[in-house]
Amino acid sequence: MGDKKAGFSVFWADDGLDTGPILLQKSCDVEPNDTVDALYNRFLFPEGIKAMVEAVQLIADGKAPRIPQPEEGATYEGIRRKEDAEISWDQPAEVLHNWIRGHDKVPGAWTEINGQMVTFYGSSLLNSSVPPGEPLEIKGAKKPGLVTKKGLVLFGNDGKALIVRNLQFEDGKMIPASQYFSAGETSVVELTAEEVKVAEIIKVIWAGILSNVPVIEDSTDFFKSGARSMDVVRLVEEIRQKCGGLQLQNEDVYMATKFEDFIQKVVRKLRGEDQEAELVVDYISKEVNEMTVKMPYQCFINGQFTDADDGKTYDTINPTDGSTICKVSYASLVDVDKAVAAAKDAFENGEWGRMNARERGRLMYRLADLLEENQEELATIEALDSGAVYTLALKTHIGMSVQTFRYFAGWCDKIQGSTIPINQARPNRNLTFTKKEPLGVCAIIIPWNYPLMMLAWKSAACLAAGNTLVLKPAQVTPLTALKFAELSAKAGFPKGVINIIPGSGGIAGQRLSEHPDIRKLGFTGSTLIGKQIMKSCAVSNLKKVSLELGGKSPLIIFNDCELDKAVRMGMGAVFFNKGENCIAAGRLFVEESIHDEFVTKVVEEIKKMKIGDPLDRSTDHGPQNHKAHLEKLLQYCEAGVREGATLVYGGRQVQRPGFFMEPTVFTDVEDHMYLAKEESFGPIMVISKFQNGDIDGVLQRANNTEYGLASGVFTGDINKAMYVSEKLEAGTVFINTYNKTDVAAPFGGFKQSGFGKDLGEEALNEYLKTKTVTLEY
DSSP states (O other), rough: OOOSSSEEEEOOOOOTSSSSSSEEEEEEEOOOOOHHHHHIIIIIHHHHHHHHHHHHHHHHOOOOOOOOSSTTTOOOOOOOGGGGGGGGSOHHHHHHHHHHHHHHTTTTTEETTTEEEEEEEEEEOOOOOOEEEEEETTTTTOEEEEETTTTTEOOTTTTTTEEEEEOTTTTOOOGGGTTTTTOOOOOOOOHHHHHHHHHHHHHHHHHHHTTTTOOOOOOBBTTTTTOOOHHHHHHHHHHHTTTTTTOHHHHHHHHBBBBHHHHHHHHHHHHHTTOOSOOOOOOOEETTTTTTEEEEOOOETTTTEOOTOOEEEEEEEOOTTTOOEEEEEEEOHHHHHHHHHHHHHHHTTTTHOOHHHHHHHHHHHHHHHHHHHHOOOHHHHHHHOOOOOOOOOOOOOOHHHHHHHHHTTTTTTGOOEEOOOOOOOOOOOEEEEEEEESSEEEEEOOOSSHHEEEEEEHHHHHTTOOOOEEEOTHHHOOOOHHHHHHHHHHHTTTTTTTEESSIIIIIHHHHHHHOTTTEEEEEESSSSHHHHHHHHHHHHOEEEEEEEEEOOOEEEOOOTTTTHHHHHHHHHHGGGGOOOOTTTEEEEEEHHHHHHHHHHHHHHHHHOBBBBOSSSSTSSSSSSSOOHHHHHHHHHHHHHHHTOOOEEEOOOOOOSSSOOOOEEESSSTTTTSSHEEEESSSEEEEEEEEEEHHHHHHHHHHSSSESSSSEEOOSSSSHHHHHHHOOOOOOOOOOSOOOOOTTTTTBBOOEEEESSSSSSHHHHHTTTTEEEEEEEE
């Protein structure tokens, strides 16, 4: 009813049963949209089990306290009666919301609509604009409610709004609030022979539960015949067990209480007709870059955009000026669990698991087409949310995403095993073959430097292999991932196959790494977090892991190179995408005889670079991704100066709004220095000199790092180039080029840069398992 704290006590029994001394207490915060059910699932049940174990241990150890219960402030609230739960409408929206959720599920807050008692369930405060809908007069309310595609919007006397998801009528029937005006318009479907068999099985289940009913007829009402809430759970579980894994929700029973209606709902679910006819998206719209950009901002779970379970949001920031773009749903543990459950159901019971490989490929081709059709809008969102220069976002961030989905779409029907000759045990004959199978539910956690492209690199291979996924975008760059979710639904992907949960790594990311129903986790990010994820994945259920982690990629420039090309490519190796590039050249080794000329030419080119608005087509260098990262880069430069490296150019924040940093050049960087060892992940060129002709010496220095993601060499001598490429300890070696990645070429690192591959055929193996089958004939 508006309480900010909830909790429970474990106390010593006395004559009053609940008035004895307190042994221990636990409490938690009550979130804005919590109900008693939500608190029970999130806190009371799991923490109550732990508390009982703790209490028993305290007693066993002789350390259990006896804290007298104070009489002051003690209250006792009896069981609430239905007649006392009527809603009083002349109150603020938050008070109305608290009243509804405080009575959810028992006894249920109610009001009178069209002369009938109607009970409200699933309330949340409406933090966005009020969606369009049809007015609904409510007795006692000064302002009519609004039946919308998202639910029934209600208004407080303060002008603010709330929304409820479900309505229950006096006869016990429950409907989605969005269907109030159309609840009785559904046509009756004709059952096939197979569906008639399913109906007969369900009739037997009903008869077993409703043992007091002689014959189950079409008009038999589940609840009016005496069923209770525990019987709902039994019905759902028996149907799942006896009807081929068909997964119903408790609400399906409440929404179809008569046997005839219930069978119709089951059949529609079997046919996939229970899905929403139209995707409901609540956009944040902005007029920018000569277009209207429409950005979803909610979690995408089971084919629907929805607020976080607890209603929490956070601001996503435009790095160009530091302004707030919009508020984005902040996924809770409950949201993660819902997303995983949806992905698991889609894989085990849904259309996706039954779909043939070519149909899967067709959906992926369609999604690639939609990404391409919307590339200007996606590139604009990427520029707004990550600071990517628009022209680069169009070509690389979005362009390579399109290519990635098309490439892996083509692989869908080419995933195959092999036939293996084995020793025969005469007179028997054997056949052995292997099958490549999807893993199941996969989690993907992506970084903020290439938000959509990193999503594509991992999710395209994952989907091509036949898995379902739950993806957590970086907290600071969620918007293109959510736009991708919208396009995936429009492409026709079944609900539950793709789920996007924006939020923090500490909450959503950690839960994904620990979740027992996830079979694979793909992560791109820092080595420190990668180690933590790997540990959590091992401890939880030994889920398969692929990690693309930090780098300190060496670029060796020999004096026999084409110098102007080396300057141009070397600058790209460092400053591409503002230096926020996992394979960026973290350290340049330049041969002594050309060192000074190389540095001079680099500084001359830097001075020509235009720093500015990433949406300006003439901009070369946009803002760093977020404020904390800019501050880290400035500290990185301070450390370099402090250790004695020479700051040749830059090293400062650009004096303008936003998070802009000058392209920076350091020389005289010695091997022991911080700049030589640690990745900046920004526009900072770190140059070290090496002696003329000392190939093996510079190779030893280049490999003297725990990272091994990428590397490069510039030379006019092909024999030298091949020798160096063989000796460099990195997953990718560029020769007389840099940043040249392709969707068909595997990408991944060595050592503490991680393991596993994105892109190319090898990426598919990260999301497949091999089964060996041997038969005797």
